[in-house]
Amino acid sequence: MGGRRSAGRAAGADGSDRGRAYGRARHPADRGHCAATAVDRLPLGTESREGYQPTSFNHWNAGTNPTDGCNTRAAVLIAEAVDAPEIGPGCRLTGGRWWSYYDAMWVTGASGLDIDHMVPLAEAWDSGASAWTPRRREAYANDQDAETSLVAVTARSNRSKSDQDPAEWMPPALDDAVRCQYASEWVGTKLRWGLAVDDTELAALRDLALGCPLESVTYEPAG
Numbered sequence: 001m002g003g004r005r006s007a008g009r010a011a012g013a014d015g016s017d018r019g020r021a022y023g024r025a026r027h028p029a030d031r032g033h034c035a036a037t038a039v040d041r042l043p044l045g046t047e048s049r050e051g052y053q054p055t056s057f058n059h060w061n062a063g064t065n066p067t068d069g070c071n072t073r074a075a076v077l078i079a080e081a082v083d084a085p086e087i088g089p090g091c092r093l094t095g096g097r098w099w100s101y102y103d104a105m106w107v108t109g110a111s112g113l114d115i116d117h118m119v120p121l122a123e124a125w126d127s128g129a130s131a132w133t134p135r136r137r138e139a140y141a142n143d144q145d146a147e148t149s150l151v152a153v154t155a156r157s158n159r160s161k162s163d164q165d166p167a168e169w170m171p172p173a174l175d176d177a178v179r180c181q182y183a184s185e186w187v188g189t190k191l192r193w194g195l196a197v198d199d200t201e202l203a204a205l206r207d208l209a210l211g212c213p214l215e216s217v218t219y220e221p222a223g
Contacts, residue, residue: 032217033216033218034215035183035187035212035213035215035216035217036206036209036210038184038187038188038191038209038216038217039205039206039217041191042191042196042197042202043194043195043196043197044196044197044202045127045197046198047198048126049122051125051130052122052125052130056121056125056129056130056137057121057124057129057140057141058134058138058141058142059072059121059141059142060072060073060141061138061142063075063144069089069090069091070087070091071091072115072144072150073115074093076151077093077098077110077115079144079147080098080151080152081097081098082097083095083096083097085110093110096108096109096110098152100113100153101151101153101171101178101181102116102154102158102173102182103154103156103157103171103172103173104178105154112154112155113152113153113154113155114153114154114155114158114159115150115151115152116150116151116152116153116158116161117149117150118148118150118151118186118189119186119190119195120162120164121140121141121163123163124140124193124195127190127195127196127197128195128196129195139222140222143222145222146188146189146192146220148185148188148189149189149192157171160172165197165200166182166183166186166201166208167200167201167204170182170183176212179211180208180211183205183208183209183212184212184216184217187205187217188218188219191217191219191221192219192220193222194222
């Protein structure tokens, strides 16, 4: 289960490099494990949504560089563009082209994209974020220090996923590599933030890991 999205793997076509400006940080992961080992490192717990509200996580904030005018959503869009958009006043994005790996679709125009939290906010709450401070929840919701925490995908695929875990939803793209990539990024995000899994989720992730024997999960624990 590979850790990082790359333009070549994501696009599967022209392999163009993605932009990395506008506050999208790059930090090498310092943990690397085979898929099965990584899954077994996930803490097991009982999930609860009690007390959750969408406002429990402040997003999108001003990003890692508040002076550039680009909030977290815009910074991710700029970073993940295969063909860079024009950046106008107030960080208004015009043009550009993106690859939505969930459903294997090209998207032209930022308005057709959502920024998905790899582990949805409600799922994070269920899995341990309910005990965090508001500041840590905001850091989670705007995490640009790990490239796999936030991903630009079609609005349709993001809304289909909603707040479901891999036992309930997987990307519809008919490609085993996509399933392995998604599972690795899910596991890496949970390990990065110390989030738990329930029994059903754990069983699904173990099955996925068996189907991805050559993949590894890389992550850097969140500060």
